[in-house]
Every structure is written in C-alpha cells, then in structure tokens.
Amino acid sequence: MHSVASAPNKIILFGEHAVVYKKPAIAVAINKRAKVSIKNTKKDSTIIKCNDIGLHANINPKTYNIEFLEGKKGILNYILEVLKSHHDNSPIKIDISLEVPLGIGLGSSAAITVALIAALHNYHEKVIDKSSLSKKAHEIELKVQGAASPLDTAVSTYGGMIYLKDSNIEYIKPNIEGSFIVAYTPKPADTKKMVSLVKKKLEKYPNIVGNIIDTIGNVTKTAYELIKEGKFEKIGELMNINHGLLDSIGVSSSELSQMVYSARNAGALGSKITGAGGSGSIIAYCINNEDKVLNTLKSQWDAFKTKFSKDGVIIH
Incomplete structure (x- = not known):
C-alpha cells in the first residue's frame, strides 16, 4: 500500500x-x-x-x-x-x-x-x-x-x-491577485517569547497598548471587507499600517524592518512581519515588480516567491 x-x-x-x-x-x-x-x-x-x-x-x-x-x-x-x-x-x-x-x-x-x-x-x-x-x-x-x-x-x-x-x-x-514574497532570518521565531513580551507591555500600559491592539483588529476587519470586494490594491497600505502597529509594541526587529523597507522601496504594495516576530519572516505583497522585490530581498536574505492558493489538503 x-x-x-x-x-x-x-x-x-x-x-x-x-x-x-x-x-x-x-x-x-x-x-x-x-x-x-x-x-x-x-x-x-x-x-x-x-x-x-x-x-x-x-x-x-x-x-x-x-x-x-x-x-x-x-x-x-x-x-x-x-x-x-x-x-x-x-x-x-x-x-x-x-x-x-x-x-x-x-x-x-x-x-x-x-x-x-x-x-x-x-x-x-x-x-x-x-x-x-x-x-x-x-x-x-x-x-x-x-x-x-x-x-x-x-x-x-x-x-x-x-x-x-x-x-x-x-x-x-x-481570487487574490499578485504574489507574496517571503523573506526570512536564519533564527527561528520564538512565539512564546513574543506573546509574553506583548502581554507585559499591555499590563504596563493598558490604555496605550490596548488601543493599539484594538486598532490592529480594526485594520483586519477593514482588510477582510476589501478582500471580499476584490480591492486588492488597497491591501498593501493596510499591511504597512499593520506592520507599524506591530513595530510599536516591540515585536519587529532592526533586521525585519530592513526587510520590510527594502521590499517597499523595491516596489511592493505593502510589507509586514508575518507571525510572532522578533525574528522569522516578513511578507511583501506585489501585483507588479515582484521579480525586483524578490531579487532585492535575495541580495541580502533568504527569500522566495509564492502565491495565494485555494487548495487545501489533497490525497494524491
């Protein structure tokens, strides 16, 4: 068998x-x-x-x-x-x-x-x-x-x-148009550590960090509506806002931020960390300039191009 x-x-x-x-x-x-x-x-x-x-x-x-x-x-x-x-x-x-x-x-x-x-x-x-x-x-x-x-x-x-x-x-x-460029650091992300960091900041500054978390939620809701409407050109801007909010609560890093801004400068519509942060990966969304963004990121980091997929688990 x-x-x-x-x-x-x-x-x-x-x-x-x-x-x-x-x-x-x-x-x-x-x-x-x-x-x-x-x-x-x-x-x-x-x-x-x-x-x-x-x-x-x-x-x-x-x-x-x-x-x-x-x-x-x-x-x-x-x-x-x-x-x-x-x-x-x-x-x-x-x-x-x-x-x-x-x-x-x-x-x-x-x-x-x-x-x-x-x-x-x-x-x-x-x-x-x-x-x-x-x-x-x-x-x-x-x-x-x-x-x-x-x-x-x-x-x-x-x-x-x-x-x-x-x-x-x-x-x-x-039907999400375009490509995602993923760049990543050699050091794996430590989800537990980053979640703990955010929790401590929320406890220390509940009004400030709590409002940032609420705003991230509002960005996500807005993105959800735009994706359903097929307005993908606006997704990049929301990704940039989302990254700024995540950076403000301390889960980005100098290297991840370099990746994010390198991707934007090369023509990505938007870029942000994906996942826990601290280390790990960033994603850049491109409808055009995807090869330029990929080559720019690959010149300094490991990176690859991928696309949205409708396919889930498959028995071959």
Whole structure:
C-alpha cells in the first residue's frame, strides 16, 4: 500500500498578536506545501525521513521509542502524536518533503500534521471529512504545544483564506491577485517569547497598548471587507499600517524592518512581519515588480516567491 497526501503552508496576512486578545485575524494558504508519503516496510521499525531538514529516525511502533540516525527532533513530536492516535502498531515508512523551511512562521508543523493524518486514513482505507481532519490536527498541535490556535490547521485543511473572529472560523476563497514574497532570518521565531513580551507591555500600559491592539483588529476587519470586494490594491497600505502597529509594541526587529523597507522601496504594495516576530519572516505583497522585490530581498536574505492558493489538503 502506498498513500500520499499534501497540505499547504500559510501566511498570516493580518492580525497576529491581536488575535491572542480575541481580535480577528486573516490567514491564507500559499502554493508551498508539505507532502507525506507512506509505504509498507519489511523492517521492524517505523522509518521517518525528511531529506529537506536532514531528519532520519526509527520509531518502535509499539513503545514509540525513538532511534535518531540523523538530524534533530524537530517535527517528530507531531509525527509521534499522530501515529499514536491514527495508526496501528504496524511498521511503515514515512517520507516527508517540505517546500518551505521549518521555524519561519509559515505553519509547517500544521501542514505536516494535516497531511500525515490524511495520508494515514487513506493508507488504512478510511475516509475522513475536512471538518474532522481540521479538528484532529488541532488536537495534535494542542498536545505538542500546550496551546495552539485552530488557524494554522484550518488553513492547511481547507486552503483559501480563513477569517478568525471570536473563535469562529469563516472559510473564504477569493481570487487574490499578485504574489507574496517571503523573506526570512536564519533564527527561528520564538512565539512564546513574543506573546509574553506583548502581554507585559499591555499590563504596563493598558490604555496605550490596548488601543493599539484594538486598532490592529480594526485594520483586519477593514482588510477582510476589501478582500471580499476584490480591492486588492488597497491591501498593501493596510499591511504597512499593520506592520507599524506591530513595530510599536516591540515585536519587529532592526533586521525585519530592513526587510520590510527594502521590499517597499523595491516596489511592493505593502510589507509586514508575518507571525510572532522578533525574528522569522516578513511578507511583501506585489501585483507588479515582484521579480525586483524578490531579487532585492535575495541580495541580502533568504527569500522566495509564492502565491495565494485555494487548495487545501489533497490525497494524491
């Protein structure tokens, strides 16, 4: 039996950090995916390989003890929890391929989790609907992380655009024009640290920081309406405003700001950090000048071009 599934990565377009305080957020799927392949094996262990990050490990399918052969633990916690919940004790070979690096804030763990659960259900000739898949993938992230928004796993499951408001998820598939250029730092983002930083500032300056968080929420609401109306040319300006607000609460950095302004100077309609900040990634939205923006960012940092995708999880 051979089973293959893939799921998209995501970018947070608007609302990071404010979403922690019940403000809305917008996330979109991109055409960069995590792909999981499952095959039978005659070995005694379940074999996990991800050449993109140099990971090679064997897992005892009964005790779940791990034998590291190469690489770091990384995504293994997610894989282990999925195997415990959605697989029997038979040894299998799991190959994972990634189109974006881990740890840069583009939801790779969610994409891997969604794709693995889908591939396992197909391997066992079971059907799982997207609602159940999204819920089960979120449960895995909760087990591993202790706390997790349903945003990432929902985007990886359904694709398109997700509007999260008051814990309610609205699924939208607009035709977003243009491209997103992603640039990222070598150091992964530390979400827990950045969330804690914002919390402390809110406690210290409740009237000031509270108003900034409210304003981020209003920017997100405005962007949501414009996207539904197809007015994409105005999205860039709102991204710039959103970045300024995030910078004011301390979650940007000198390097991220250099990326943001380099992208704008090269012709991006808008650019901002995406995700927790401190380090990690920025996104630049381009309808024109996308190659110029990409080359400008690549001259100093790692960067790639991606597009909005309507496609969620796919069984291949």
